[in-house]
Structures are given as structure tokens and as C-alpha cells.
Amino acid sequence: GQNIDQPTEMTATEGAIVQINCTYQTSGFNGLFWYQQHAGEAPTFLSYNVLDGLEEKGRFSSFLSRSKGYSYLLLKELQMKDSASYLCAVRDSLKTIFGAGTRLFVKA
């Protein structure tokens, strides 16, 4: 079966750092994605991890541990525009399965 878990909601303060966790149990694994989705819009790609470790892209970083079935997305120097849903997704052979997403609220 496929199971991808993320917290439903998180709140953080502008300028702070927030970590959004994702755990997964899937029948196969070829890579893990993080997407950002603003309300009423399509998801936009943030990162793709295949190997264990941390990958950094500007204010966003993503970490993967395949042995633990665990990933996190780290957002630094939070801005109001970072208020959005963040979707964790696992590529399983030919298809990608999404978690329910984490709604992040950034407050002033």
C-alpha cells in the first residue's frame, strides 16, 4: 500500500525558520518531491530528492532519509508569500503519489 503522512497545518512567524516533515511507506521508491501550492492555483515544483542527504536551493532546503522513510522541507527567512500548502509526493516506478499537504500560515 501507499501511505504518505504530513502535518495538516503549521503556523510560523515572518523571518523565522520552519520545518515541514513527511513520512512515507510505499511499495516502491524512486524519488521524493516537494511542491508549493497557493490557494486556487496549480502546484509548483520545489525539489526532488533521490539520494539521502540535504539539498539546498536558496531559502528552501529538502532532506531525505530513505532508510527511515522520512523527508523534510526547510524554509528559511519566512516571508508572507510563503503562506501556502506544501505537498510531499513519492515517485513509485511510473507514477507519483501525493500526501494530503501541509497548510503553512506565516504571520507578521
Add this chain to the structure above:
Amino acid sequence: NAGVTQTPKFRVLKTGQSMTLLCAQDMNHEYMYWYRQDPGMGLRLIHYSVGEGTTAKGEVPDGYNVSRLKKQNFLLGLESAAPSQTSVYFCASITFQGTLSYEQYFGPGTRLTVT
């Protein structure tokens, strides 16, 4: 959302009516996907295609059919719409460049209401 378009953007159907959603991409991507997204939920895979002339079932295929007659188009059909199919539908196309790099684009979505 560059390169992936969806038609229509909005539609209201009555129960039992049929319709086809069109997804088109001009990036020569092999893989195309149809997802639905309901409030408070992530994207659930309906059907997907790994190349022209091929389709496969995803997580929630019941009530939907698909066709990929041309590489650039992926059609999603509802033969007899039901209120449970009220949702936002997203199409995506992907190309994998080796195992460590890829490109994925989503269409802007189609908001479907079935009354």
C-alpha cells in the same frame, strides 16, 4: 504552468451528463497524468500515460476513462457524471532526464461542479 494547457477552465454539469477534459503539452513529454484535488486533500491520481497509445489506472480510476491518441494530448472522460466527481482536476506532464533530474509541469486546473 508553461507548456501545459487544460480545457475548459470551469464547467458545471448535471448528474448523468458526459464531458471530456483536454490536456495539451508542447514540450514533447512522454509521461502525462490526471489528478483530482478535493478540499483539504492532496492530489489523487486518476489515470496516467507513459507514452502515446498507452494508459494505466491510478488510485481513483472509477467513473473516468482516458485516451492518449497523440503524444501531446491526454483526454479525461466522464461518461455519466456524479456529484462525487465535483473537484478540481489537474493535468501534469513529466520528462525524466536520467534518474536524478526531471521536469514536471502542471496545467492550471479545471474546476468541475456536478449538480
